[in-house]
Amino acid sequence: MTIVLMGAPGAGKTSTGKRLARRLGKTFVDVDQRIEEVMGKPVAEIFADEGEAHFRELEEEATLELLESHDVVALGGGAVMNPSIQEALRGHDVIWLKVSIGQATRRVGMNKARPLLLGNVRGKLIELLRERTPVYERLATQVIDTDGRGSVEVADQLAAERGAS
Ligand SMILES: Nc1ncnc2c1ncn2[C@@H]1O[C@H](COP(=O)(O)OP(=O)(O)OP(=O)(O)O)[C@@H](O)[C@H]1O
Ligand SMILES: O=C(O)C1=C[C@@H](O)[C@@H](O)[C@H](O)C1
Numbered sequence: 001m002t003i004v005l006m007g008a009p010g011a012g013k014t015s016t017g018k019r020l021a022r023r024l025g026k027t028f029v030d031v032d033q034r035i036e037e038v039m040g041k042p043v044a045e046i047f048a049d050e051g052e053a054h055f056r057e058l059e060e061e062a063t064l065e066l067l068e069s070h071d072v073v074a075l076g077g078g079a080v081m082n083p084s085i086q087e088a089l090r091g092h093d094v095i096w097l098k099v100s101i102g103q104a105t106r107r108v109g110m111n112k113a114r115p116l117l118l119g120n121v122r123g124k125l126i127e128l129l130r131e132r133t134p135v136y137e138r139l140a141t142q143v144i145d146t147d148g149r150g151s152v153e154v155a156d157q158l159a160a161e162r163g164a165s
């Protein structure tokens with residue numbers, strides 16, 4: 001069973017997932033980072049050069065493969081909206097890192113690496129979360145509220161619950 005981290009931009013999927021895997025002595029992969037390696041450029045440039053639809057195809061292919069080959073997988077923020085990925089998550093340990101709009105906005109800041117949030121970070125996050133929250137709720141086998149908690153603390157709790165000493 002793969003441990004899967006999902007949540008909004010800024011939820012801490014990358015940072016929490018990396019530490020959780022290290023604590024458990026398991027392999028970790030971040031789907032966004034893997035796509036960037038394969039394409040040789042950042043996600044923002046893939047969006048700009050190839051368009052979002054093409055990124056979503058790359059994301060589907062990479063996610064389905066990595067769910068089978070790694071122990072801990074950090075999904076892209078929007079991956080959960082893809083029906084094939086939703087289906088592939090069945091039977092896995094799917095953790096929703098929950099974050100409020102306020103905290104996510106502060107964490108993400110004005111970072112240009114997140115193309116969907118450009119312009120109005122808070123407004124875009126509100127829109128994304130309105131659409132995605134019911135999906136996260138449906139897919140999650142565990143929900144953890146990360147507001148006011150560092151990614152180290154969150155990762156260590158998740159690791160302890162999974163038997164790390
Ligand atoms: N629980 C947390 N508390 C405070 N800050 C956090 C927490 N988790 C992550 N951060 C910080 O928020 C920022 C975003 O974290 P991270 O990149 O891990 O999120 P993400 O969910 O992977 O985002 P994205 O969807 O954009 O890849 C980083 O600067 C990170 O250090
Ligand atoms: O929330 C989203 O839809 C995205 C989040 C990032 O992880 C990247 O996968 C990309 O920027 C799209």
Ligand SMILES: [Mg+2]
Pocket residue numbers: 013014015030032074
């Ligand atoms: Mg990330």
